[in-house]
Amino acid sequence: MTALLAALSALTADVPPGPTTVGRYGNAAFREWHARATTALPDLVRAVGVADGDVAEVVDLLGLCWGNTTRLDFGSGHEAAFLVVLFVLSEKLGLVPREQDVHLPLTLLPHYLSLTRSLQTTYNLEPAGSHGVWGLDDFAFLPFLFGAAQLVDTAVPPAAVCTHPIPVALVADYLYFDAVADIYRVKGPGLSTHSPMLYDVSGAVGGWTKVAGGMLKMYRAEVWGKRVVVQHLGFGRLFPWTG
Numbered sequence: 001m002t003a004l005l006a007a008l009s010a011l012t013a014d015v016p017p018g019p020t021t022v023g024r025y026g027n028a029a030f031r032e033w034h035a036r037a038t039t040a041l042p043d044l045v046r047a048v049g050v051a052d053g054d055v056a057e058v059v060d061l062l063g064l065c066w067g068n069t070t071r072l073d074f075g076s077g078h079e080a081a082f083l084v085v086l087f088v089l090s091e092k093l094g095l096v097p098r099e100q101d102v103h104l105p106l107t108l109l110p111h112y113l114s115l116t117r118s119l120q121t122t123y124n125l126e127p128a129g130s131h132g133v134w135g136l137d138d139f140a141f142l143p144f145l146f147g148a149a150q151l152v153d154t155a156v157p158p159a160a161v162c163t164h165p166i167p168v169a170l171v172a173d174y175l176y177f178d179a180v181a182d183i184y185r186v187k188g189p190g191l192s193t194h195s196p197m198l199y200d201v202s203g204a205v206g207g208w209t210k211v212a213g214g215m216l217k218m219y220r221a222e223v224w225g226k227r228v229v230v231q232h233l234g235f236g237r238l239f240p241w242t243g
Helices: 002-014 029-048 052-062 076-092 104-122 142-151 158-162 168-173 175-187 196-201 207-224
Strands: none
Touching: 002 029, 002 104, 029 052, 029 104, 052 076, 076 104, 076 142, 076 207, 104 142, 104 175, 142 175, 142 207, 158 175, 158 196, 158 207, 168 175
16 A cells, blocks of 8 residues: 555656646645545555455545546545545455555555645645634544554653644654654644644643543544435445435
């Protein structure tokens, strides 16, 4: 999967953004990138080890992971689609050894985030369903969900996210701090002003265990608990709708 994500990342160099309209989100060149990615995906998916009979469905699932080509936006539903892909590869197709599947978020999510951040920046994608300052992030949720869990039982305090700039070592080692550093990159210092929810979380009594539990509860309610989000997922034989 790392090779697949790297190949799709390389496509952005072949599809530069076109002219933009001042004040508007979304560059139409994203549609060209998405079309090229869709064309490349069958061979890339086979290289991962997906059998021919499952390739089409996995390609359809992956096509939902990068953003919407009609609205030119990206949000937590597209992230959720990537989580579905990891579930299918691991649990349904058995392509990830059981002892390794628990590490998938830490091994693959950084590559996925790198690609999607590049797409958001290159093609000026609009945040889909953003809660503005009252959300965790304009685009992402998963790095906070898995990142908080990664930090449980570490000596790093939640309040460390208020440091600007965040120490390089924390950004390199922890998903959560990498995500906050990306927010600082886009919005500058002043976490309490532009990201008050993250600022409030930094003072959580109970440390990362409390933060991780809160993130999971929020993710269930705001993503998987919202029909407007999950209705766009690619349900089928490998990932059936049971609701």
